[in-house]
Amino acid sequence: MPRLERRPQPSARWTWLAPPLAVLVTMVAGGALFAALGENPFEAIRTIFWDPLFGEFAFYYRPQLLVKAAPLILIAIGLSLGFRAGIWNIGAEGQYIIGAITGAGAGLAFYPMEGWFIFPIMIVAGALGGFVWGMIPAILRARFGTNEILVSLMLVYVAEQLLAKMALGLLRNPEGRGFPGSRNLQHYPSAHNAELVANTGIHWGVVAALIAVIFAYVLLTRHLLGYQIKLAGQAPRAARFAGVNPARLVLICLGLSGALAGLAGMFEVAGPAGQITIDFNVGYGFTAIIVAFLGRLHPVGILLAGLLMALTYIGGEAASSTMQLPMAAIQIFQGMLLFFLLAVDVLTNYRVRARKTEVAP
Amino acid sequence: MSLSSIDATLLLASLIVAATPILLAALGELVVERAGVLNLGVEGMMITGAICGFAIAVQTGSPLVGFVAAAAGGAALALLFALLTQVALANQVASGLALTLFGLGLSALLGQGYVGIKPPPTARLDLGPLSDLPFVGRVLFSHDPVVYVALALVGAVWAFLKYSRAGLILRAVGENHDAAHALGYKVVRVRILAILFGGACAGLGGAYISLVRVPQWTEGMTSGAGWIALALVVFASWKAGRVLLGAWLFGGVTVLQLNLQAAGAAIPVEYLSMSPYLITIVVLVIMSFDKSRAPGSLGRIFHASQ
Numbered sequence: 001m002p003r004l005e006r007r008p009q010p011s012a013r014w015t016w017l018a019p020p021l022a023v024l025v026t027m028v029a030g031g032a033l034f035a036a037l038g039e040n041p042f043e044a045i046r047t048i049f050w051d052p053l054f055g056e057f058a059f060y061y062r063p064q065l066l067v068k069a070a071p072l073i074l075i076a077i078g079l080s081l082g083f084r085a086g087i088w089n090i091g092a093e094g095q096y097i098i099g100a101i102t103g104a105g106a107g108l109a110f111y112p113m114e115g116w117f118i119f120p121i122m123i124v125a126g127a128l129g130g131f132v133w134g135m136i137p138a139i140l141r142a143r144f145g146t147n148e149i150l151v152s153l154m155l156v157y158v159a160e161q162l163l164a165k166m167a168l169g170l171l172r173n174p175e176g177r178g179f180p181g182s183r184n185l186q187h188y189p190s191a192h193n194a195e196l197v198a199n200t201g202i203h204w205g206v207v208a209a210l211i212a213v214i215f216a217y218v219l220l221t222r223h224l225l226g227y228q229i230k231l232a233g234q235a236p237r238a239a240r241f242a243g244v245n246p247a248r249l250v251l252i253c254l255g256l257s258g259a260l261a262g263l264a265g266m267f268e269v270a271g272p273a274g275q276i277t278i279d280f281n282v283g284y285g286f287t288a289i290i291v292a293f294l295g296r297l298h299p300v301g302i303l304l305a306g307l308l309m310a311l312t313y314i315g316g317e318a319a320s321s322t323m324q325l326p327m328a329a330i331q332i333f334q335g336m337l338l339f340f341l342l343a344v345d346v347l348t349n350y351r352v353r354a355r356k357t358e359v360a361p
Numbered sequence: 362m363s364l365s366s367i368d369a370t371l372l373l374a375s376l377i378v379a380a381t382p383i384l385l386a387a388l389g390e391l392v393v394e395r396a397g398v399l400n401l402g403v404e405g406m407m408i409t410g411a412i413c414g415f416a417i418a419v420q421t422g423s424p425l426v427g428f429v430a431a432a433a434g435g436a437a438l439a440l441l442f443a444l445l446t447q448v449a450l451a452n453q454v455a456s457g458l459a460l461t462l463f464g465l466g467l468s469a470l471l472g473q474g475y476v477g478i479k480p481p482p483t484a485r486l487d488l489g490p491l492s493d494l495p496f497v498g499r500v501l502f503s504h505d506p507v508v509y510v511a512l513a514l515v516g517a518v519w520a521f522l523k524y525s526r527a528g529l530i531l532r533a534v535g536e537n538h539d540a541a542h543a544l545g546y547k548v549v550r551v552r553i554l555a556i557l558f559g560g561a562c563a564g565l566g567g568a569y570i571s572l573v574r575v576p577q578w579t580e581g582m583t584s585g586a587g588w589i590a591l592a593l594v595v596f597a598s599w600k601a602g603r604v605l606l607g608a609w610l611f612g613g614v615t616v617l618q619l620n621l622q623a624a625g626a627a628i629p630v631e632y633l634s635m636s637p638y639l640i641t642i643v644v645l646v647i648m649s650f651d652k653s654r655a656p657g658s659l660g661r662i663f664h665a666s667q
Contacts, residue, residue: 006664144646147595150645151645158639168631289462331465331466333466334462335463336463338463343445345449
């Protein structure tokens, strides 16, 4: 069996080579999976990865790419800050839901008034909602040392129940003939997160995602806080000596990622989704975890990873409609991607050496 | 609403049933964490066990074969985690999350043909005169065999960790893997075995949900039970006996809120459904005052050359 030898420093080359290699291995394994399901693997891979961009119906799918990538990138950027510092917010799905509820709620409170100020208020409300939801595990961790992984995750289930309650109760469309779900914000011009440039899929959420990428890049490379985040993750003891306040870092990282997830939820509900419904959330908060890792917790990497993951969503939908491939197969595909990335990563941190015969001195 | 419509005997009996899946999963995770490994993939292994058990039970008509298949399915998924974290030395938190995401997808795919089917019923164990006792017989002695397997497992895990040599080695590996390695114990081998055991237990717990508790298959039906099991291990301060206590507490909360829903309580259904999760958070906060510690090497990567 070959031996692993720890590298003094992670290999810079493998840091960048690992994600594409993982994608490649996933395509092979995914192809095998599709073959096992009785589909032509080459056709399936082409339907998922090629046709949405360059195929016959690309004009329909391309805008969808940005629509799906925006929330993933927005959430993943927030998560990556915490993950770098060893703070594990895995409840982004909950913060996303709460951001959507508060964002939509703020907009609907003004209905049917029109005004330029309504949409900005919704943005603030959405970010604030996600922020508050993220602060719950943050304060509990900072004050009592409670495990933030479990608390943030439990809050996802709480948020889902709250979403159901809102869709059936407080936010239900009074003119909806008793059906669950809020008014459609797409029909309320002041609150509608409309396409900014026709047929591109670019809405305010896409703009926000790009700003978040730049902001995170500057933060991590140019700002003291970014340095502290990296230091706390790589050498917690050294960080303590350097005067980094761990509690403060927890509050900042969870608060920021909560606010960004809340923003993503708000842009989604005001734009592509349109209304608060019981099954409004589709797991972006969890997929964003894969995006963050696939992007190496680096803002530019996350941008690319988010686009790729959005492609699997769209390609998955295309494959399920044209080839009757189950959507669950795409979920497996995304899970496999993270698996293979983690496995390939061994090459980043370790050298593989053939086992030498040990000779007594 | 009338509280009198809630029958205490039935409540306690269903409490034990509701506690069994999380009890099984938490016991497995307890052993894994005592070996120094944090496997956050419990939810994924449970749901995989749930569909493996359900599918095989429906195919063969035997719940017993189903439960065996569920344990195998959970262990197979756990093997992936073991390969990632013990051989490829990947981050345990990330690998556990990957396992959960993968398990949820896999189960949804496997379960496509099984929605709306009823599984073969799991027979109750007839304990003769014990089952006929008033109250106690109904609460304690008229369940299916898995309930008793889970209870026996509590004792077995407790005795294993406290009195057996293998249990001592497992704890040594979990407390300080470098020292255990220096003493000549096979750290990686012990951990892989612990992870497989944890997977098998989680698989059993999942199958208990799909074969006995619900009993049918729906996508994502474990709905956080795996995460509650993880919280339970923290609640129990890594002690087997307290896992049982915690499981009954959560089982009690779940059953009580379901009964309140059925009795038409004034509290909206959604708020009642939140309660098990909220109580988990409250319990986690209370337990974080208890500084009796986690295993020393929990979540750390072991690499022999250091």
